[in-house]
Amino acid sequence: MLTDLNKTLKKMADYERQAPEAAELFKEIRRHLDEPLLTYCRQEALYRLEEAGYHTPSEELIEEATIALYSNDQFINSEIAENIIEDVIDYRGIHLIDILEEKEIVVDYTISSSYSVYHCIMPRNGTDLGSALKDTLSRILDMDGDEKDVQRIMGAIAPEIPKNAGEDWLKEQYPDGYLDLDLGYLIPGCILTMSKRVNDEAR
Structure with missing residues (x-):
């Protein structure tokens, strides 16, 4: 399901770049996808944090990473997702609870x-x-x-x-x-x- 959602969002993003007039329509569609999208972003955040060495991150760090991914339409690009998480970690700094x-x-x-x-x-x-x-x-x-x-x-x-x-x-x-x-x-x-x-x- 998450793979299908990932593909759908990518197609939407590609089409929106070609047809800016469709932005409002995609905004409405995106609103209906919010809940599964947040779930996907959280799983992606946990994976990226694990890769960065944060094996048991705090809920606060997970939430910050999740929202950062969710707020960036291009997070489905693996390189961009990695950069987003690195920025979150750098901004937050090291906390022992993480x-x-x-x-x-x-x-x-x-x-x-x-x-x-x-x-x-x-x-x-x-x-x-x-x-x-x-x-x-x-x-x-x-x-x-x-x-x-x-x-x-x-x-x-x-x-x-x-x-x-x-x-x-x-x-x-x-x-x-x-x-x-x-x-x-x-x-x-x-x-x-x-x-x-x-x-x-x-x-």
């Missing part, structure tokens, strides 16, 4: 050097925050995240250490302490609080 896997939750935490709340991913029954932080860092970078994403989400930074710096340089820069992660990143300060998001436990 890359959670089954039986994982988001953990909120605070650090001594900031008033902000930061986040990482942890197994639902996990307690090892250090491992969760390192794993989350790797996953953000694997999703093409950069230093800004890491700092925004985790509060972690990658300080430039002078070549002639001694072994105590980091301790001098962060007198309240720091948590060494991986790949040159660290949490500047001590972990003060940690709480699991109960509403994510259904994952």
